[in-house]
Amino acid sequence: MLYLFGAFVILLLLVAGGRGFSLLFGLAINVISIIGLLILIADGFNVLITTAIVSVIILVVAIFMNVENPNTANIAFKTSLLITAVIVLITIPLEYWASAHGMGVEDQEELEGFSLAAGVSFPQLAVAIIIVNSLGVISETSVAITSGLNEIVENKPSLTPAETFADGFSVGNRILSTQTNTLLFNFFATTFPLFFLIHSLHDNFFDIVNDKLVVAEVITMLICAIGVIMTVPITSYLVYRGVKKNQK
């Protein structure tokens, strides 16, 4: 583990030079915030409120420390806050409907010897899981789209809303496909042991589509995808509004 960490730091400093330090610093803050979140939840603080606060901290770090252009950072930050809010609003009813929280029969072996009366609300934690999962994807998407769109818009003197949206979608197209790949391949990474195990437990199509863990994974991926999709119109709108303000 230490060797891996050492190799990572050396390579990072070799490739990124001075930027490497601020990158490491940003990552460290994110890891500490997440650990803080875990400790607070385990101590009995409300899951959703704690997650919301920590998410804002993480987004601030992820966006303002990685983006140098203040205009881009501002718009990207506003977008990611809005998207996170949208995700919360979609996730809560979907999770309530799906009841795909906690752990499944597939985890039985791991659970042996544990007291299952944990006193933590796992249905709420399921919402927190999806939000935490989406944070990285959202901040990256909003930064990529905002900076791409800003570049196009800055070179155009006159601007109509329809044009900005069209440009937003042309920038968004490629980001959407690459981001979908990231989400999909990560879905493969987490689910292949799960599918293998499910197969040995019960091999029935209907068991699989109703399985708690499978449904939880699919919903997580889909909600992250919704976040990525929604980023484009929201960013386009914010960029357009920003340009209009400057013109006046």
Place this chain on the structure above:
Amino acid sequence: MNKKYLKILIVAIVALMATIFTHFDAFLYSEPVIKVESVSTLSKQKNTDEYKNTDTQVTQRINGRFLNTSKRGKKISLKNTYYQSQLTDQKYRSGQQVILTKSSGHYSVNDIKRDTVLVFSIGLVIVLLFCMGFSRGKLFTSILLNLVVYYGFMKLLINTHNSALLLLTVITALLISAIALIVILGPTMDAVMAYSSTVIATTTSILLSIFLMKLSGYSGIHLELTDFGLQPYFSVFISQVIFSVLGVILDETMDISSSLIEMKKEIKDVNEKTLFKSGINIGRELIGPLINILLFIVIAEHLNVVLLYMSNGNSIGYTFEMTLSLGFAQLLISAIGIVLTVPITSFIASKMIARRPM
């Protein structure tokens, strides 16, 4: 414009129909499915366990009606016990459809029927995509092809009883990244360039990491803690790393190489060295956000287990060692890959682009 709205309407209706269909598809199930009509709480018992966690154990009576099998339409009454925290057990609400299991004449609750919400969510994403001006054809093609490859991978994995996991993973990874690139970039030299960078960067980082882990004798890496304890641990671990880092590296190589191609278009006589340097500069900005993506995905996956460990009186250090250390090792390997991709892609792209006549 009208045509566009018509399209959205048709897609929305199809999605809605599919959702409604799954709501009434109990006849397809071989296990008995009931619809919960009313629930009442029979008893509540407040427990404090040895770790001072307070939780309430609730027993509820579920009254429902069969939706399928020969007992269709008949009433049934069941008991269900759950903890308020609902880690592995479940609180049932009226209106839910619940799958039962029958063993030696007795029915017991098994699981909630979740196919309706699954289909609804998929429909929601597709409708959203149609509402916006994305070019959907390519996106759907690449997702569908990749899902087909993944399905084939799973089938082979199951048929070979997981004996050739690593080999299958490598083949699958080569296939899905090729599909993704060809669909996004088309069968061009650019795709070949991005593909070779992706493959070389991923291979290098994985081999380097395996070497480093061997060197340290896997200290601090609990391979036996892979998800669901699936064997062989090492192959499962490496396969998960390959899949999860692949998407991110693809993203990175495409970003770097397409920016360099743009640069060549603008400055015709740009030399190799300048291209390489700007490739590194572009790549630097990508490292942080990409590592962040994987960091949050890895942590989110383990939130349930982490909290279970912590609420069972384990110290923070022990909890993280048992739950997150493997995830962090996975993350570090991915991070090494992400960092290595920058010079590798810049090198390959600058060589290929500088020599290309334009």
